[in-house]
Amino acid sequence: MSNQGGPGGFLDPFGVEVDPALLTLALTHRSWAYEHGGAPHNERLEFLGDSILGQAVTVQLYRDFPTLNEGELAKRRAALVSTVALAEIARGLGLGASLKLGRGEEMTGGRDKDSILADTVEAVIGAVFLSTDPATANRFVLDLIAPLLANHERFLSSLDALDPKTSLQVEASRRGLPHPQYETTGSGPDHDRRYRAQVTLAGVTGIGEGTSKKTAELHAAQDALTQLRTAKR
The missing domain is CATH 1.10.1520.10 (Ribonuclease III domain)
Known part of the structure; x- marks a missing residue:
């Protein structure tokens, strides 16, 4: 072998x-x-x-x-x-x-x-x-x-940078909020499936898309983090 x-x-x-x-x-x-x-x-x-x-x-x-x-x-x-x-x-x-x-x-x-x-x-x-x-x-x-x-x-x-989902979870814990929950949907044929995810924390909703659920959720988490950090300024 x-x-x-x-x-x-x-x-x-x-x-x-x-x-x-x-x-x-x-x-x-x-x-x-x-x-x-x-x-x-x-x-x-x-x-x-x-x-x-x-x-x-x-x-x-x-x-x-x-x-x-x-x-x-x-x-x-x-x-x-x-x-x-x-x-x-x-x-x-x-x-x-x-x-x-x-x-x-x-x-x-x-x-x-x-x-x-x-x-x-x-x-x-x-x-x-x-x-x-x-x-x-x-x-x-x-x-x-x-x-x-x-x-x-x-x-x-x-x-x-490697794991915005974990960073968002840490942010939720810091604020005394439950762990973020992701809503992820898929569309398109099996060979070319696209996913869309959204996650809400502290009044902010992050949205992400990708060719896998994992990627879509990572992008949604990063979007939420960016909005939360911008709001702090």
Whole structure:
């Protein structure tokens, strides 16, 4: 099951071997699947990988920062698993070149879209988990995020930019308000789904759009934060 010379060559530095069929599935975007008779795509693996990623990062942060409270730990975790952070990891791996995309996504720069790259990283994590074992998948996740953690100053200074949802949650707690709730709707065909999210806090409503729920909610949170900060001036 060696990845050498195949589409999974980006995995070679990590010393993991993934079932070729699972790896191909992890790299298959729904736009490609739609154009090929509804073939399987990577969203189920993405769902699995998201959970594995969150657990591995949570445990590592808990161990590495024994003096931080829950809120600070949550901010660091959110920054590490954000769309922006995962897309950065994907670019470092050259993951975009291995994606299987439909013509529409190919023509609109899908190989470098944050949402597609981030979702694919999660799908690859899911494929590693199913092909190996929990301990190997955990090590793989920690190796993936190591470059972000190693650049300590950049990591800390980027917390707010990487995760506006967490920043909005912190703002709500500071004001003694409940956690923000997002209303997210989707429209369009499965291969070209668009999402619109809105969130309200302290009389301000943020609105965001994107090609995934995650991206739309991040943009809505950032919009709300911008309005709240402008109102303070």
